[in-house]
Amino acid sequence: MPLPDHLAWLTDTGQRQNTACGREVQIWALTPQEDATILSSWAKHFREHYINDTDLPIMVSGTGQSNAEYLRSTLFPDRAQGSGPSLRSGDFGEILVADYIEHFLGYWCPRELRYQDRWNRNDSTKGCDVIGFKFANAVPGPDDELFVFESKSGLRPSLAHRLQDAIDDSIKDRLREGMSLNAIKRRFVDRGAIDDARRVERFQSIADRPFRRINGAAAILDDAVFAGTDLTVATAAAHFNQENLRLIVIRGPDLMTLVHALYERAADEA
Incomplete structure (x- = not known):
């Protein structure tokens, strides 16, 4: 599978830090460029996590809205109100981590089904992140x-230690x-994708069908937040x-600006 163009901006720095318990933390860098073609491709990729472009016309039909208005008012988390901004940053981090494990690993x-089945645009989807x-x-x-990966975004300064938050949530994945x-599996069955449902089914009973379980915790941090985060205490x-x-x-630098720009481009270019 070819690497999406925007992932050329995601690189392993080669830097490593150790946590208080001796676990190694890989440090990767996201360095977006002013390339309209790649940003448009990334925005389309981002948009189709919320709705397939082929489904957009029928869903917009009857609303009296343009594609962009429908996406902003019905599907995308709000830019400024309530939990919308934090949900935007959280979704961005999850999607980026999903890109990482799919295309690099x-x-x-x-x-995509995680976001397409969301009823409330400003309410996060429950369960394991990725x-x-x-x-x-x-x-x-x-x-x-x-x-099974947990992702936490820290795109604005706060007192939270986002890597520790991701580790703590990863512990909860044992139950989730x-x-x-x-x-x-249910979402695949509902869509008639039985072959994909069977692929998921293969991992539903480790006692009957042994497999290797790997867990992960990721923190997606603005450079300013990264500079103030001591990873060694996690x-x-x-x-x-x-x-x-x-x-x-x-x-990465100024990541919240990038997040908003992706959502705006995803709506405007739909």
């Missing part, structure tokens, strides 16, 4: 992998995993899957 990551599946061979086997897999000592836990920080 080679997992199947069916994430789930990836990897099949080692044509026949299911113990080398198949389930990657089964419900999240069921939700993904700890995953209480995590249930310490031996298969991946930690990553993605940093």
